[in-house]
Amino acid sequence: MTVDERRAWEIVLAHIENDLLLGRLRxxxxxxxxxxxxxxxxxxRSSVREAIRVLEVLGLVRTNVGSGPNAGAIIVALPGxxxxxxxxxxxxxQGFPVADIVKTRLVLETAVAAELAEAVLSAALLRPDxxxxxxQDPDLGRCAQLLDAMDAPxxxxxxxxxxxxxxxxxxxxxxxxxxxxxTMAGLRTAIEGYVRAGVARLxxxxxxxxxxxxxxxxILAAIEGADPxxxxxxVHAHISGYYAETRLTPAPH
Amino acid sequence: MTVDERRAWEIVLAHIENDLLLGRLRxxxxxxxxxxxxxxxxxxRSSVREAIRVLEVLGLVRTNVGSGPNAGAIIVALPGxxxxxxxxxxxxxQGFPVADIVKTRLVLETAVAAELAEAVLSAALLRPDxxxxxxQDPDLGRCAQLLDAMDAPxxxxxxxxxxxxxxxxxxxxxxxxxxxxxTMAGLRTAIEGYVRAGVARLxxxxxxxxxxxxxxxxILAAIEGADPxxxxxxVHAHISGYYAETRLTPAPH
DNA sequence: AGCGCTATGTGGTCAGACCACAGCACGCAA
DNA sequence: TTGCGTGCTGTGGTCTGACCACATAGCGCT
Numbered sequence: 001m002t003v004d005e006r007r008a009w010e011i012v013l014a015h016i017e018n019d020l021l022l023g024r025l026r027x028x029x030x031x032x033x034x035x036x037x038x039x040x041x042x043x044x045r046s047s048v049r050e051a052i053r054v055l056e057v058l059g060l061v062r063t064n065v066g067s068g069p070n071a072g073a074i075i076v077a078l079p080g081x082x083x084x085x086x087x088x089x090x091x092x093x094q095g096f097p098v099a100d101i102v103k104t105r106l107v108l109e110t111a112v113a114a115e116l117a118e119a120v121l122s123a124a125l126l127r128p129d130x131x132x133x134x135x136q137d138p139d140l141g142r143c144a145q146l147l148d149a150m151d152a153p154x155x156x157x158x159x160x161x162x163x164x165x166x167x168x169x170x171x172x173x174x175x176x177x178x179x180x181x182x183t184m185a186g187l188r189t190a191i192e193g194y195v196r197a198g199v200a201r202l203x204x205x206x207x208x209x210x211x212x213x214x215x216x217x218x219i220l221a222a223i224e225g226a227d228p229x230x231x232x233x234x235v236h237a238h239i240s241g242y243y244a245e246t247r248l249t250p251a252p253h
Numbered sequence: 254m255t256v257d258e259r260r261a262w263e264i265v266l267a268h269i270e271n272d273l274l275l276g277r278l279r280x281x282x283x284x285x286x287x288x289x290x291x292x293x294x295x296x297x298r299s300s301v302r303e304a305i306r307v308l309e310v311l312g313l314v315r316t317n318v319g320s321g322p323n324a325g326a327i328i329v330a331l332p333g334x335x336x337x338x339x340x341x342x343x344x345x346x347q348g349f350p351v352a353d354i355v356k357t358r359l360v361l362e363t364a365v366a367a368e369l370a371e372a373v374l375s376a377a378l379l380r381p382d383x384x385x386x387x388x389q390d391p392d393l394g395r396c397a398q399l400l401d402a403m404d405a406p407x408x409x410x411x412x413x414x415x416x417x418x419x420x421x422x423x424x425x426x427x428x429x430x431x432x433x434x435x436t437m438a439g440l441r442t443a444i445e446g447y448v449r450a451g452v453a454r455l456x457x458x459x460x461x462x463x464x465x466x467x468x469x470x471x472i473l474a475a476i477e478g479a480d481p482x483x484x485x486x487x488v489h490a491h492i493s494g495y496y497a498e499t500r501l502t503p504a505p506h
Numbered sequence: 507a508g509c510g511c512t513a514t515g516t517g518g519t520c521a522g523a524c525c526a527c528a529g530c531a532c533g534c535a536a
Numbered sequence: 537t538t539g540c541g542t543g544c545t546g547t548g549g550t551c552t553g554a555c556c557a558c559a560t561a562g563c564g565c566t
Contacts, residue, residue, distance in 0.1 A: 008519065009306060020345035021446075027347055033547065044520040046299050049549085050306040053262060057307045058339050060346050065548045066528030072547065077348030079339070086311050086335050087432075092273035093313050094280060095330030096432050104432040107364040108357075178349050179340075179357040183436065193274075261550065286516065297551040302518085318517045319559030325516065 008047035013054060015041060020075075031061065031073040058082035079178065083186030091190045098194055105187045106239050109168060112175045112184075113223060113231035116140070119175075121226035138174045140224060146170055147216050157199055160209060165192075167216060171223075198246025208245065212238075261300035266307060268294060273328075284314065284326040311335040332431065336439030344443045351447055358440045359492050362421060365428045365437075366476060366484035369393070372428075374479035391427045393477060399423055400469050410452055413462060418445075420469060424476075451499025461498065465491075 004011060019025040031037070034052065038045040052073055055061045059082035061073040090096040119138045146167040150160060165188050172184045202208050215238040222231035257264060272278040284290070287305065291298040305326055308314045312335035314326040343349040372391045399420040403413060418441050425437045455461050468491040475484035 017342060017345050020342070025346075035547090038520095044518095046302070046521090047519065049299070050303055052548095053303040054306060054310045055342070058310070058342055059348070060342055063548065064528085065526070067546050068529040071528065075346055077343060077346040079343045079348045082339050082343075086332070086339060089270060089273070089308070089311055089313055090330060090332045090335075090435075092270050093278075093328055093330040094273075095312070095332045096435075100430045100432040103430055104361075104436070107361065107433075111360040111364070177353045177356055179353040179440070180360075182343075182349075183357070187432070288516090291551095297549095299552090300550065305517095316517065317559090318557070320515055321560040324559070 008043040009050040009054075011043060012037065012041055012048050012051035016051065016055065025075055027075045027077045029075050030069075031075070033072060057085055079182035080185040083182040084189035087186040087190035096190065098191055101187050101191050102239070102243050105184065106236060108180055108184055108187075109171065109239060110232045110235045112172050112177075112180060113219060113235040114228040115175055116171065117223045117226055117228040117231040120224060121228070124226055138176075140174055140220065143167060143170045143174060143220055147213065147220065150213055150216070157205060158196075161195060161199070164212065171219075195246070198243075201246055208242075212242065215241075261296040262303035262307075264296060265290065265294055265301050265304035269304065269308065278328055280328045280330050282328050283322075284328070286325060310338055332435035333438040336435040337442035340439040340443035349443065351444055354440050354444050355492070355496050358437065359489060361433055361437055361440075362424065362492060363485045363488045365425050365430075365433060366472060366488040367481040368428055369424065370476045370479055370481040370484040373477060374481070377479055391429075393427055393473065396420060396423045396427060396473055400466070400473065403466055403469070410458060411449075414448060414452070417465065424472075448499070451496075454499055461495075465495065468494075 006014070016025065016031070025031070031052070032040070034045050034048045037048045041048070052061065052063065055073070056063055059078045059080065060075060062076045062078075063073045064071050087096060087101070091098065091101065116138050123138075146163055150163045150167070155163070169181070169184055169188065172181045175181075199205065199208075215234065219231060219234045219238060222234050259267070269278065269284070278284070284305070285293065287298050287301045290301045294301070305314065305316065308326070309316055312331045312333065313328060315329045315331075316326045317324050340349060340354070344351065344354065369391050376391075399416055403416045403420070408416070421441065422434070422438055425434045428434075452458065452461075468487065472484060472487045472491060475487055
């Protein structure tokens with residue numbers, strides 16, 4: 001009797017979300033075809049497409065044309081892309097001030113560094129103890145590899161910035177928190193253009209590059225040295241100093 | 254000569270993003286009509302609609318039917334809704350473990366509380382000084398109001414949870430960081446269902462409710478008392494304790 | 507001057523058509 | 537028997553055209 005006041009695409013989205021919550025759809029599964037979904041839900045195919053488009057942008061599905069097992073919309077649940085798009089567009093629309101992006105990154109990354117150092121500390125303390133198998137030494141190998149790559153001579157500014165972004169993201173990945181990983185990736189993407197512009201305002205890129213690399217080494221050393229407070233402080237100085245130097249923020253913390 | 258390999262809706266999205274970046278579109282402005290946009294960009298109206306649907310879900314535009322100044326798609330840049338949808342769906346699709354949501358909330362809210370307390374401290378120290386007009390006493394009035402409302406007798410669990418969510422969000426709002434506000438709102442929305450389920454596992458709701466209210470008062474007192482470390486610790490205990498009690502996380506921090 | 511009706515333009519939706527694409531099965535040829 | 541090629545089939549991607557409900561603005565009538 002009651003009419004469904006939701007728009008057609010919202011019905012589709014809610015239906016898919018419900019299937020996800022009930023476990024009827026899991027990562028790796030394929031969504032029903034657009035035409036099937038349309039007839040099943042009593043909506044037009046264009047409405048189904050709008051809902052799937054939303055899911056795609058949010059990083060929940062990946063669509064493939066053609067036939068066979070790889071065709072169709074597949075649940076992937078890769079939050080990074082969606083978070084990046086959200087933050088990038090919000091910055092463009094002036095919903096997210098750049099200063100807030102930087103401050104949030106500061107909070108998250110200092111916490112990540114401190115937690116990594118704590119994990120190293122716990123792993124060292126509990127190493128002979130088999131009672132805590134979940135306390136593992138975090139995998140910092142990729143972080144170190146990226147730092148080595150940043151020492152290569154002849155890197156362009158863009159290549160350096162890409163490696164820099166990868167290093168900071170690798171810290172979050174070592175931490176393992178999916179939400180933080182996606183958020184950090186989004187924050188970085190959102191201000192990527194501003195970072196590039198800020199580099200142009202630097203007095204000396206070689207000097208800055210050398211300083212950044214040294215600070216990176218210091219951060220990694222503090223983490224591996226199981227020094228949470230030290231790692232926290234070094235990351236704070238690293239990020240706030242860099243953004244102050246490129247004048248990305250009106251006022252440092 | 255070169256073909257545009259992007260899909261049609263991506264062209265539309267990129268065009269609008271570009272207009273936003275160049276300042277041709279600002280919050281409050283209206284997008285061109287769907288038919289106009291379609292002919293201008295050489296795509297079909299359905300592709301334009303898919304792009305606008307994405308913008309709507311991400312919280313960038315609000316659409317209205319009809320005629321007049323309120324009709325059409327209007328730039329709003331309200332990130333909260335988009336962040337909530339993103340995180341809620343990612344949790345549903347198992348891209349975001351609930352434990353990671355909780356841990357991220359812990360990091361952000363402890364940082365918010367500490368920063369608020371620091372702001373109070375700075376405001377108190379600089380009160381006679383006119384040189385720092387940007388250092389203002391944060392507005393904690395709404396936080397206190399919500400705590401008063403939570404003391405009202407006869408609140409249902411859902412009403413209490415709604416006020417609880419509003420209180421925690423009001424802390425972020427007092428801090429003023431748009432990114433943190435949107436993220437906290439999204440985190441809360443994503444686990445709302447799990448919070449409700451967790452309440453059912455409580456031994457005694459009245460006891461828990463009373464404890465939560467007391468802890469809220471303590472947090473607010475620490476902030477107003479300009480005690481960053483105290484506020485940080487109290488928030489940490491409040492959140493991790495609550496989630497441990499409702500068994501939302503497999504292991505406390 | 508006030509009121510009501512209509513013209514207009516908006517997003518929302520659906521139906522149908524066509525395309526490019528990828529896989530698969532069938533059938534032909536070696 | 538084995539191999540290859542070719543069409544068939546179903547997928548998403550796109551466009552077109554049509555209709556609807558709605559909200560405003562302007563006109564004309566009272």
